[in-house]
Amino acid sequence: MTASEVINLAIGFLAVMIGIIMFWSLPVPGFTSRKTAGLPFLSIIIPARNEEGRISPLLQSLQEQRFKQFEILVVDDDSSDKTAAVAESCGATVLKNKGAGKSSACWLGAEHAKGSWLLFLDADTRFSSVDGIRSLLHFYQEKGARGIVALQPFHTVERLYEHLSVVFNIIVVVGMNLFTIWGSRFKTAGSFGPCILCNREDYFLSGGHKGIEGAIMDDLALGEAFLDKDLPVRCLGGKGIISLRMYPEGLGSLIEGWCKSFAVGSKSTHPAVMLMVIIWISGSLTTAGALITSVIERDPAMMILSGALYVLYALQTAWFARRVGDFRWAVFPFYPVLFLFFAGIYLYSFIRVNVFHSVKWKGRKIKV
Template sequence: MTALEVINLAIGFVAVVIGFIMFWSLPIPVFSSRPKVALPFLSIIIPARNEEGRITPLLQSLQEQSFSQFEILVVDDDSSDNTTAVARSYGAKVLQNTGAGKSSACWHGAEQAKGSWLLFLDADTRFTSVDGLSNLLHFYQRKGAKGITALQPFHTVERLYEHISVVFNIIVVVGMNLFTIWGSWFKTAGSFGPCILCNRDDYFLSGGHQKIEGAIMDDLALGEAFLEQDLPVHCLGGKGIISLRMYPEGVGSLIEGWCKSFAVGSKSTHSVVMLMVILWISGSFIASGALISSITEWNPAAMLFSGILYILYTIQTAWFASRVGNFRWAVFPFYPILFLFFVGIYLYSFIRVNIFHSVSWKGRKIKV
């Protein structure tokens, strides 16, 4: 092998190690066997815009929960479909958003809420067990019932094209700064967005969604608002508790959804974590490039080491993916396609945000 080939392979193997440092673990709420104390009344707030086809699993899962001391407020954000009719059919109280956008809808719901605790849920989430909600609430209580406890739902995929989101799902978690080998040594980038639990007093003390209205990454901004008031923000994985299916409408919706937020959200990632992400992604291309080059030149030694590196990246990416979703292992031998898609959409998002200063989402053009 040439010196350049050796250097490239060495960088690739270092990138694998960096990957483990970058995404050391994704804790989930730990449930105690100690006797559980009474929980306060809860308000579940679901902002919804044209969610007719996605909100039903969530509402069904809420009906099945062992804990039932809650109200459901679906805040309709100018839907043009049957979202409100579906919500009412499951006993939810429907509110009409007085403004426009998710933050405005969440704020309006919080103002009308009766509960001591507030749970903000995206319409495409669902609880995966009858005790999921109860376990989440008791975990929050044991944490002192202060600030935010936010879960990143376990991503459920059903169709093949949905697997191209896998690298995004990994980076969304890693980009929160909390899941490296150093744990919470870095300051959190904010909060996960699809499932946010907080108490009413802390929410209004922070300014809530009213303070962050207009923010593209409302979840990160809300977490920052809580941190500014010295309120804790706990971010964990939702595996076994809550799941979501992202962009079932097709590839177009998937691209639009990730483009909407990714370049903006990456600005909140700590520079050290971002550097590790860049090195890990670069290593994935080094591994695949080295394997292709060794086969083309029919270099047995290079084929051996580049093959080992490629297999390591395949296994590592699949392992990371298993923490965040039910992605099929059969797709990961083709992992370069997944990384290429990620880089392409990230660049597209960067251009839309930094040059055109606008993104599109659900029929709205959003200025950034």
């Protein structure tokens, strides 16, 4: 066994240990009470652009909630399909956004909202529990009903290509800076975007979505706006409460979606967390390379050690992934493909943002 092989193995094992430090836990709001007394009227605001085929599960899950003290405002963001008709058929109030983009749609919804608490939901989410809203509201109330509580929905997958989002989902959570072994020691990068709960007073005090209009990563920007007003931002996992299926339209949509956000969003990650992410990703590829090399050179000792490390990495990746989504175990023996895809899209996103200064999303060209 050569010195370089020993170094590669050492890097791999170090990366596994750093992975544990990097993604120590992902808490979710606990269910505390079945009571609804004391909970205020809630306005649910759903910005939607061409969501005809995806918004129905969310609206149905809202109708099934045991907590009933809410209104549903779907803000149609210049859709060219039947999004508005579908929303109205499910009992939602539809508002027409005269601006352009998610932030202006959310602001319009907040202006028309009657509730003292506001819940912003992406159209492709859905509550996975009939007590989902009640659990979320009780958690917010227990924390003083101030600032933001944001959940990252549990990612559900149906088709094989959707597993290519595995590493992205892990890094999106880790990149918020809150889930290392040190907990909230690092300042949060902002807020998760698909599910944001806040109170009306804090929302308008922060400037809300109007103050961040034009930001590509509206969720991170909104969190920063709340923090600037010394309002707390709490981010948690949504497993057992709320879920989503990302980019069911196909691989092209998946690439476009992750390209839109990733290189920009990574700028908000704490340098220490970013360093851990880089080491963890590099270790995954180093480990795979060490195994391939040992097989080519027919080195039994190296094959055993690198093989054990490869299995360890596959199990760790699966462990992390199953915290954020129902990804199938069968894909993780091929985990290097997932990491290579992540690296390729990250590089493409970096070029789009820093060289061409534009990205595409839902038929719009967005300047950055």
